[in-house]
Amino acid sequence: MNESEKIPIPSLRRLSAYLRQLEVLSASEVTHVSSRQLANYSKVGDATIRRDLTLFGKFGQRGVGYEVDDLISTLRVILGTQRRWGVVLVGAGALGRALMRYSGFDQRGFKIIAAFDNDPKKIGTNLGDIPIHSLDELESVIDFTAARIAILTTPSQHAQEMATRLTAAGIEGILDFATPSLEVPPESYVTYVDITAHLEELTFQVSGNHP
Amino acid sequence: MNESEKIPIPSLRRLSAYLRQLEVLSASEVTHVSSRQLANYSKVGDATIRRDLTLFGKFGQRGVGYEVDDLISTLRVILGTQRRWGVVLVGAGALGRALMRYSGFDQRGFKIIAAFDNDPKKIGTNLGDIPIHSLDELESVIDFTAARIAILTTPSQHAQEMATRLTAAGIEGILDFATPSLEVPPESYVTYVDITAHLEELTFQVSGNHP
Numbered sequence: 043m044n045e046s047e048k049i050p051i052p053s054l055r056r057l058s059a060y061l062r063q064l065e066v067l068s069a070s071e072v073t074h075v076s077s078r079q080l081a082n083y084s085k086v087g088d089a090t091i092r093r094d095l096t097l098f099g100k101f102g103q104r105g106v107g108y109e110v111d112d113l114i115s116t117l118r119v120i121l122g123t124q125r126r127w128g129v130v131l132v133g134a135g136a137l138g139r140a141l142m143r144y145s146g147f148d149q150r151g152f153k154i155i156a157a158f159d160n161d162p163k164k165i166g167t168n169l170g171d172i173p174i175h176s177l178d179e180l181e182s183v184i185d186f187t188a189a190r191i192a193i194l195t196t197p198s199q200h201a202q203e204m205a206t207r208l209t210a211a212g213i214e215g216i217l218d219f220a221t222p223s224l225e226v227p228p229e230s231y232v233t234y235v236d237i238t239a240h241l242e243e244l245t246f247q248v249s250g251n252h253p
Numbered sequence: 254m255n256e257s258e259k260i261p262i263p264s265l266r267r268l269s270a271y272l273r274q275l276e277v278l279s280a281s282e283v284t285h286v287s288s289r290q291l292a293n294y295s296k297v298g299d300a301t302i303r304r305d306l307t308l309f310g311k312f313g314q315r316g317v318g319y320e321v322d323d324l325i326s327t328l329r330v331i332l333g334t335q336r337r338w339g340v341v342l343v344g345a346g347a348l349g350r351a352l353m354r355y356s357g358f359d360q361r362g363f364k365i366i367a368a369f370d371n372d373p374k375k376i377g378t379n380l381g382d383i384p385i386h387s388l389d390e391l392e393s394v395i396d397f398t399a400a401r402i403a404i405l406t407t408p409s410q411h412a413q414e415m416a417t418r419l420t421a422a423g424i425e426g427i428l429d430f431a432t433p434s435l436e437v438p439p440e441s442y443v444t445y446v447d448i449t450a451h452l453e454e455l456t457f458q459v460s461g462n463h464p
Contacts, residue, residue: 052263054457058450062433083434121453122460129452140351141448150449191455215455217448222273223294231458233451237352237428238361239269240444241340242332244402244426246265247442249333 053094054121059084060091061117065149068110076107123151128187130213132204133195134159134174137219141193142169154193156183184211193217194224205232264305265332270295271302272328276360278321287318334362339398341424343415344406345370345385348430352404353380365404367394395422404428405435416443 063083067075077095081088092102095113098120102108118124129147131138134157141147142154157174159165165176175183183189192213196204201220208216209230218224218234226232274294278286288306292299303313306324309331313319329335340358342349345368352358353365368385370376376387386394394400403424407415412431419427420441429435429445437443 049457051454054454055450058447058453059433061453062447062450066432066434120457122456123453125460127452127456136351136354140347143347144448146449147452150452152449152452190459191452214459217451217455221277222270223277231455233454235446235448235451236269236273237355237446238357238363239266239273240428240446241338241358241361241363241402242269242272242334243262243265243444244428244442245333245338246260246331248401248425249336 049097053097056084056086056090056094057117057121059086060094061114061121064110064114064117068114073110074107075110075113077102080108118151126151126153127191128153128155128189129191129193129217130155130184130187130189130208131157131172131193131195132177132180132208133157133197133220134161134164134169135195138193138195139169141195142172152191155187155189158183180207181211184208184213188212190214191217193219195219260308264308267295267297267301267305268328268332270297271305272325272332275321275325275328279325284321285318286321286324288313291319329362337362337364338402339364339366339400340402340404340428341366341391341395341398341400342368342383342404342406343388343391343419344408344431345372345375345380346406349404349406350380352406353383363402366398366400369394391418392422395419395424400424402426402428404430406430 060080063080077088077091081091098116100113100116129152131141131154138157142157147153154172157172158177158180159174160177164174167174190213192208194201194204194216198221202224205216205224205226209226214230216224216226216232218232222234222236224232271291274291288299288302292302309327311324311327340363342352342365349368353368358364365383368383369388369391370385371388375385378385401424403419405412405415405427409432413435416427416435416437420437425441427435427437427443429443433445433447435443
């Protein structure tokens with residue numbers, strides 16, 4: 043945690059945005075990109091891009107720009123996704139099941155390897171190749187799979203209890219769809235996906251009733 | 254767009270985060286909160302909170318702090334959610350259906366009023382009280398409902414075509430789950446929900462192999 047706290051979250055999110063754009067370019071067989079082009083795609087200033095990448099020792103060549111696949115590799119190493127991550131999912135409800143079916147994870151190095159629910163009708167079944175276990179097996183499956191990342195989609199009133207069990211069982215990072223204020227031990231990390239905040243960003247822009 | 258561009262997106266996202274925390278406090282019947290408490294909950298500095306809120310003319314009282322319900326009302330006016338928004342959803346696949354079932358929208362002033370899909374088995378059915386229409390009806394339903402916000406969950410290869418049709422039909426804001434690089438007219442606004450970026454934030458923290 044200490045090292046990483048040097049990188050502000052907005053910079054980190056921008057690195058992910060650059061990576062998304064570079065993946066699109068690579069799929070279209072573009073080999074080089076200037077900071078200005080990448081800035082246009084990513085909707086940030088090109089000075090910001092150059093500053094962000096210089097932070098990680100990456101310099102574009104004048105007149106040539108950045109080599110796309112090389113920059114993808116570098117960003118993946120920085121973000122830790124040059125390796126594959128097995129992820130456990132807690133809560134196989136509507137959102138959980140949508141995430142289990144989402145093909146985008148696989149392309150980016152993430153694989154949901156196990157899901158947990160308390161519904162007897164779901165326990166013991168599979169969705170695609172993902173087994174749904176009883177919540178009683180949470181600790182033993184995490185131990186067995188050595189998973190370090192979890193996705194939490196339970197109802198909000200169960201989220202804190204689940205976060206406490208997950209971190210006690212060895213989970214270090216939680217992607218939280220359930221509630222905005224999970225408490226975890228200092229060596230663990232939570233990021234909250236606030237879909238409503240994105241909608242509020244739109245209504246802020248659209249309504250235009252701001253000062 | 255011009256007015257709103259004065260407010261940087263990170264500040265805007267923080268306002269949503271404060272609102273989430275204040276809603277939790279209000280539900281627990283907390284009436285007052287200091288900037289320091291709100292900072293702790295929202296994981297930002299209390300100077301940041303005070304600066305963000307001063308931007309909108311909101312000042313806490315020394316020794317008393319902010320009045321929770323009053324601050325909630327102010328933030329909703331700023332974010333445009335003091336009124337209710339009817340939202341159309343394009344793509345009633347796994348993610349689309351999960352969002353149609355999501356109860357959190359309703360609590361925060363959003364209501365999915367119509368969904369669109371190209372699957373004949375889904376067209377003409379309802380999910381809960383939400384009708385699923387043919388994509389052929391996109392323009393007429395948007396016209397009839399006067400919706401200004403859309404959620405896009407189609408496969409990525411159809412996303413640009415849908416975004417173009419949506420904005421031509423009068424949609425001003427798109428919540429995009431489909432692809433990171435939608436082009437829309439300058440008077441419209443897109444925000445991309447990048448779940449993988451949140452996972453990368455976790456792997457960055459957990460792997461610790463950054464400079």
